[in-house]
Amino acid sequence: MTVIKKTFAMSAAVLVLAACATKPVPEPEVVERPAPQPEIFVQQEPEPAPPQVIAPPTIQPPTIDPNAPIPGSVEDFAFQSGGEPRVFFGYDRYQLSNDARDTLRRQANWLNSYPEFTAIVEGHADERGTREYNLALGARRADSVKAFLVSQGVSPDRLTTVSYGKERPIDGRSSEAGWSRNRNGFTNLRAFGQS
Numbered sequence: 001m002t003v004i005k006k007t008f009a010m011s012a013a014v015l016v017l018a019a020c021a022t023k024p025v026p027e028p029e030v031v032e033r034p035a036p037q038p039e040i041f042v043q044q045e046p047e048p049a050p051p052q053v054i055a056p057p058t059i060q061p062p063t064i065d066p067n068a069p070i071p072g073s074v075e076d077f078a079f080q081s082g083g084e085p086r087v088f089f090g091y092d093r094y095q096l097s098n099d100a101r102d103t104l105r106r107q108a109n110w111l112n113s114y115p116e117f118t119a120i121v122e123g124h125a126d127e128r129g130t131r132e133y134n135l136a137l138g139a140r141r142a143d144s145v146k147a148f149l150v151s152q153g154v155s156p157d158r159l160t161t162v163s164y165g166k167e168r169p170i171d172g173r174s175s176e177a178g179w180s181r182n183r184n185g186f187t188n189l190r191a192f193g194q195s
Helices: 002-020 074-080 098-113 131-151 176-182
Strands: 086-088 117-124 159-165 184-191
Touching (some): 086 098, 098 131, 131 159, 131 184
Parallel strands (some): 117 159
16 A cells, blocks of 8 residues: 555645646737827818898887978077077076076077077166166176177177167066066077178
């Protein structure tokens, strides 16, 4: 049995050694492939957006007041002046108020737009005081109106002044309400060649 044991031991040793032995791994086969080509991107132009159709704005015709005066007429001058081409003064005063200056600015704009017109600036006073005093006061009022219109660009050659004092009242009441209306400067419009 010793021989069998020895043989067996040897066989076992051979087997163990054979089992421990490493088998060489075959080297992988090298397959040559072409190098990858970089991708070329061609950027396409974006498709143009369809043109926007823009509707033209709706233009409303100017509202025409059938009662409005014809532009460039004497009535238009009164309308543009604020209803009547007069400015009013305080008692025994000839200085222009802010309201009077606003009215005269509108008159000057109109006169500068229609150079074919001239004007006679009339100065008026209320019934109190003497005739002579009121004529002088009316003259100062007319001169104040003319000077302001000239300062707004109206040629002085187109304006003349006259004083009526208390002789031509527009309100016949003998009260403060009537007197305040009679203390005025009136821009009396004339076309060239008209007397």
